[in-house]
Amino acid sequence: MKIEAIDFFYCAIPDVKNIGDGSQDALLVRVQGGGHTGWGECEAAPLVSIANWICPMSHSACRPVIDAVAGQTVEGPEDIARIHREVKALGLDIAQTDHTLSGIDIALWDWLGKRLETPVYKLLGYTESHARDPYASQLFGDSPEATFTKAEESRASGFRAVKFGWGPFGLGSAEEDIQHLEAAREGLGPEIQLLVDVGTVWLDDVSKALSRVSAMEAANIIWLEEPFIGEAHSSYLELSKAFKTVKLAGGEGASNVYAAKNLIDHGGIGFIQIDTGRVGGISAAKEVADYALTKGVQFVNHTFTTHLALSASLQAFAGHPGKLICEYPVEPSILAQSLSHNQLERDDNGLVNLPDRPGLGIDVNIETVKKYLQDVRIEVNGKLLYESPTL
Amino acid sequence: MKIEAIDFFYCAIPDVKNIGDGSQDALLVRVQGGGHTGWGECEAAPLVSIANWICPMSHSACRPVIDAVAGQTVEGPEDIARIHREVKALGLDIAQTDHTLSGIDIALWDWLGKRLETPVYKLLGYTESHARDPYASQLFGDSPEATFTKAEESRASGFRAVKFGWGPFGLGSAEEDIQHLEAAREGLGPEIQLLVDVGTVWLDDVSKALSRVSAMEAANIIWLEEPFIGEAHSSYLELSKAFKTVKLAGGEGASNVYAAKNLIDHGGIGFIQIDTGRVGGISAAKEVADYALTKGVQFVNHTFTTHLALSASLQAFAGHPGKLICEYPVEPSILAQSLSHNQLERDDNGLVNLPDRPGLGIDVNIETVKKYLQDVRIEVNGKLLYESPTL
Numbered sequence: 072m073k074i075e076a077i078d079f080f081y082c083a084i085p086d087v088k089n090i091g092d093g094s095q096d097a098l099l100v101r102v103q104g105g106g107h108t109g110w111g112e113c114e115a116a117p118l119v120s121i122a123n124w125i126c127p128m129s130h131s132a133c134r135p136v137i138d139a140v141a142g143q144t145v146e147g148p149e150d151i152a153r154i155h156r157e158v159k160a161l162g163l164d165i166a167q168t169d170h171t172l173s174g175i176d177i178a179l180w181d182w183l184g185k186r187l188e189t190p191v192y193k194l195l196g197y198t199e200s201h202a203r204d205p206y207a208s209q210l211f212g213d214s215p216e217a218t219f220t221k222a223e224e225s226r227a228s229g230f231r232a233v234k235f236g237w238g239p240f241g242l243g244s245a246e247e248d249i250q251h252l253e254a255a256r257e258g259l260g261p262e263i264q265l266l267v268d269v270g271t272v273w274l275d276d277v278s279k280a281l282s283r284v285s286a287m288e289a290a291n292i293i294w295l296e297e298p299f300i301g302e303a304h305s306s307y308l309e310l311s312k313a314f315k316t317v318k319l320a321g322g323e324g325a326s327n328v329y330a331a332k333n334l335i336d337h338g339g340i341g342f343i344q345i346d347t348g349r350v351g352g353i354s355a356a357k358e359v360a361d362y363a364l365t366k367g368v369q370f371v372n373h374t375f376t377t378h379l380a381l382s383a384s385l386q387a388f389a390g391h392p393g394k395l396i397c398e399y400p401v402e403p404s405i406l407a408q409s410l411s412h413n414q415l416e417r418d419d420n421g422l423v424n425l426p427d428r429p430g431l432g433i434d435v436n437i438e439t440v441k442k443y444l445q446d447v448r449i450e451v452n453g454k455l456l457y458e459s460p461t462l
Numbered sequence: 463m464k465i466e467a468i469d470f471f472y473c474a475i476p477d478v479k480n481i482g483d484g485s486q487d488a489l490l491v492r493v494q495g496g497g498h499t500g501w502g503e504c505e506a507a508p509l510v511s512i513a514n515w516i517c518p519m520s521h522s523a524c525r526p527v528i529d530a531v532a533g534q535t536v537e538g539p540e541d542i543a544r545i546h547r548e549v550k551a552l553g554l555d556i557a558q559t560d561h562t563l564s565g566i567d568i569a570l571w572d573w574l575g576k577r578l579e580t581p582v583y584k585l586l587g588y589t590e591s592h593a594r595d596p597y598a599s600q601l602f603g604d605s606p607e608a609t610f611t612k613a614e615e616s617r618a619s620g621f622r623a624v625k626f627g628w629g630p631f632g633l634g635s636a637e638e639d640i641q642h643l644e645a646a647r648e649g650l651g652p653e654i655q656l657l658v659d660v661g662t663v664w665l666d667d668v669s670k671a672l673s674r675v676s677a678m679e680a681a682n683i684i685w686l687e688e689p690f691i692g693e694a695h696s697s698y699l700e701l702s703k704a705f706k707t708v709k710l711a712g713g714e715g716a717s718n719v720y721a722a723k724n725l726i727d728h729g730g731i732g733f734i735q736i737d738t739g740r741v742g743g744i745s746a747a748k749e750v751a752d753y754a755l756t757k758g759v760q761f762v763n764h765t766f767t768t769h770l771a772l773s774a775s776l777q778a779f780a781g782h783p784g785k786l787i788c789e790y791p792v793e794p795s796i797l798a799q800s801l802s803h804n805q806l807e808r809d810d811n812g813l814v815n816l817p818d819r820p821g822l823g824i825d826v827n828i829e830t831v832k833k834y835l836q837d838v839r840i841e842v843n844g845k846l847l848y849e850s851p852t853l
Contacts, residue, residue: 083520087519087520087521089521090521091521093520093524093555096520114555115557118516118517118840119514119556121513122513126508126510127509128478129478129484129508130479130481130482130486133484133506134480156665163715164507165558166506166558166717170557271523271554274550300550300554304720305723324554326557333695333728337724337727337728446841446843446844448839448841449839449840449841450837450838450840451509451836453837
């Protein structure tokens with residue numbers, strides 16, 4: 072079946088704040104053909120990805136993503152794999168290419184699943200989808216007291232694992248960070264798993280991390296996430312050796328499959344966290360998930376935005392055995408909250424299950440897309456290359 | 463001194479062709495302040511980098527490059543390093559960030575050098591600039607006969623090293639490629655160094671490369687460049703072990719310092735090729751050059767466009783000892799040829815020397831910029847975020 076239309080929708084809340092909340096905007100991708108519609112979502116800088124979608128050709132390996140996708144025919148998963156190869160070849164010299172491809176790939180899988188009346192995870196070869204134990208993912212409070220309050224609230228919400236990240240953590244003194252760690256542990260009580268996310272603020276500086284090692288071990292955290300930029304492999308490896316009980320987690324910034332595999336191979340990490348909206352979509356995430364299994368590294372989704380992105384992320388490792396944890400956004404923006412009619416609610420046991428429905432099983436709320444749609448126009452030499460589509 | 467203005471100029475020839483010639487367009491960056499002007503150039507997809515320059519903020523680690531650069535003060539190299547860290551922190555989640563930063567960084571060094579009346583390589587800490595032995599860099603012919611003719615012409619031009627790349631090579635049968643290799647060697651004669659560039663067309667498929675190993679050894683090539691995507695480390699490493707005399711070269715696609723260091727650490731390469739217009743500018747290239755020296759890997763510039771880019775690229779390893787080779791574009795587009803009033807001409811010995819002049823020592827031809835300037839407009843919600851500046 073031929074792709075009849077692909078459209079990019081840039082949505083944002085009116086007042087985007089300078090905080091570590093990636094749910095304040097969204098770049099949605101809609102694929103249409105044969106009366107069916109698939110939806111996907113790109114993480115990262117909507118305007119940059121839109122420019123990548125329609126930019127004029129620079130040379131044979133520096134072409135817009137649209138050149139490798141428009142008018143393609145998709146009958147099965149092998150066609151999505153072929154489109155990947157063509158996008159990669161044509162967009163090789165543009166760093167943003169895999170970011171942009173991510174939303175398209177997700178929408179193609181959703182579209183294909185709906186046409187074949189099959190959940191995406193089954194198209195990926197999994198026979199079943201295992202329930203996941205969600206960890207509440209949220210920002211550190213502005214003060215240790217605020218972190219304590221958030222931790223207490225998370226405990227009351229029944230989560231068995233809670234992650235704190237970003238906010239002031241890692242930016243000030245080790246002493247301040249230790250107070251946040253103690254507040255988080257105290258608010259959660261001794262039973263709940265605590266995860267910590269540094270959001271790469273130490274870049275590649277191992278010494279900054281080393282001064283917090285004993286406090287993190289004392290707070291009994293499960294993982295330390297993104298102490299460094301994902302490509303700073305040697306820093307990851309060095310720090311991993313300093314811990315006795317804590318494992319390193321990273322990979323959300325992986326812009327393609329190779330970046331993720333290289334971090335697994337050379338970074339000494341225990342968890343590889345993949346953002347399906349950034350790594351190249353569900354196809355790329357599945358490839359990383361398969362690779363992680365062979366290397367004894369646990370695959371975990373990175374999802375901080377919508378339940379469309381959450382469903383897409385969970386498909387990639389749906390069949391991995393065991394009651395693994397998954398990231399679960401607990402304080403998304405009003406845009407992310409209202410983007411779909413249905414959500415992946417926790418069941419009576421507090422677990423998250425993928426919908427037993429065709430495609431991703433998420434019904435996009437068109438009214439939300441309309442409400443938050445940004446009006447974008449890009450012209451080159453008087454020719455309109457992109458304008459926000461109407462709905 | 464404060465940066466008073468930064469402007470991006472997207473230039474392109476009228477009829478950009480679907481060939482591996484990256485000189486068909488150019489994204490120039492101009493920095494102005496205190497009566498001095500610096501120029502730089504970004505490789506890769508001008509429109510995408512312009513969008514990255516001015517895109518609306520998505521969250522605290524997904525912000526436009528302009529937020530970390532506009533209004534900054536630069537008194538010395540340490541200020542350029544600080545700007546790098548700030549751009550990286552604010553643009554962490556946007557893959558294009560280092561591409562965009564590259565041209566800015568180059569322009570900042572040019573600006574600073576002009577103000578201090580010092581060549582950039584001296585600001586980088588080198589006491590002298592060594593002459594480089596340029597290799598002629600060109601595309602394979604469409605047929606073995608055409609490759610033979612090009613090789614003969616290169617020999618007549620007096621080059622001691624010649625590189626063929628892209629075109630049909632690697633896309634067809636091993637037999638066809640072997641004919642091109644034989645034609646190149648025959649046209650060059652036995653003395654001239656032959657380098658081969660596959661342009662990543664095998665992605666990560668080692669088997670395709672293995673079927674050409676013996677022919678490449680027989681043609682006595684110095685290096686095999688980019689058989690795979692730069693991040694496919696394990697493929698590089700595997701292939702490197704199959705060669706007796708040929709060394710692998712790669713890295714032009716490195717989008718930041720980490721990517722280049724990781725390829726050095728894990729890819730088994732003999733040459734690291736850095737495009738200053740893509741890796742993050744002269745600052746990033748210099749860091750890679752220093753690292754390569756400590757690892758016994760030879761640093762070489764990747765330059766296929768203008769002499770502005772060529773000067774910027776050569777500064778980064780200007781002080782590395784020995785008569786090292788350098789890439790030297792021999793068939794750039796009319797845009798690239800005419801972009802500067804002066805060029806880095808080969809001297810009587812056929813060598814290339816950096817200008818003994820302040821900054822990069824290249825005089826940009828404003829008339830060329832005007833002639834090829836693309837008229838770009840980007841609007842979001844009725845607000846004009848970018849339009850091509852006037853000259």
